[in-house]
Amino acid sequence: MQQQNELTAFLDEYISYIRLEKNYSSLTVSEYKHDIEEFYAFLSEEGIVDLANVDYPEARLYVTRLYDRGLSRVTISRKISSIRSLYKFCNARYGMKDHAFQLLHHPKKEQRLPAFFYEKELDALFAACEGDHPKSVRNKAILEMLYATGARVSELVSIKLGDIDNGLGIVKVMGKGRKERYIPFGSFAQQALESYLEISRPLLMKQKKHYSLFVNLRGDPITARGIRHVLDSMMKDAAIQGKVYPHMIRHSFATHLLANGADMRTVQELLGHSQLSSTQVYTHITKEHLRKTYMNTHPRA
Structure with a gap:
């Protein structure tokens, strides 16, 4: 229970940081929060109760699960960025190791051009x-x-x-x-x-x-x-x-x-x-x- 409270506290503090200090839009904040909550659910399924206990094999397994769900490469790339950003924040504030997701490569993006009006x-x-x-x-x-x-x-x-x-x-x-x-x-x-x-x-x-x-x-x-x-x-x-x-x-x-x-x-x-x-x-x-x-x-x- 204590570890769960710590995970929630990390998330709440991080969300406040990107909303107030980084001035991310409400849509971006919502997407990042959703991405991290999904990652927390994965940790719970794997019996991992501490963010610091996540290493490269666990990070790689999580990304594999994302591919198994049939998500687009753009969405997977964003989810990696969300979690990577959380770890970077925790590293800066609490000295938590953040190498697991730093070692991951972003999937190659589909060549889609932005739509515009004539x-x-x-x-x-x-x-x-x-x-x-x-x-x-x-x-x-x-x-x-x-x-x-x-x-x-x-x-x-x-x-x-x-x-x-x-x-x-x-x-x-x-x-x-x-x-x-x-x-x-x-x-x-x-x-x-x-x-x-x-x-x-x-x-x-x-x-x-x-x-x-x-x-x-x-x-x-x-x-x-x-x-x-x-x-x-x-x-x-x-x-x-x-x-x-x-x-x-x-x-x-x-x-x-x-x-x-x-x-x-x-x-x-x-x-x-x-x-x-x-x-x-x-x-x-x-x-x-x-x-x-x-x-x-x-x-x-």
């Missing part, structure tokens, strides 16, 4: 939120800011009124690892924000008092889940076919910038990527798009 699809999205209703005005401002800045949904909901300079067209966002960055935005987003701040937000706020930029219909700060619900509604109204998700707007932001001549380093900075390799995936999208256009239009392709 400009005509985005036009349909913007058209879906036209209107004078406070909700429509707010939704248009949300969509304009996501596409104008490439911000993550978790970053958008954390923006405060004081983070916006609408005159200069610049917003400050808090990214992963609590790293701040400043992102410019253009005239379309400026106009949408002005309408939202002057007309929509005061009506939605009612008697509420807080400084969050975007609010829900009750006047409270909107959540990441709320943003996803808003975008889901837009996508249905725009009759966009296929699997769609909010992060596609961020992918579209990067893809369209590179396709129109932006340099890689600038896009990296705007996205808040710590590694250039994270940004380079978008060059594959633009190259593939060029190839398909060529094959579909050249007379002798």
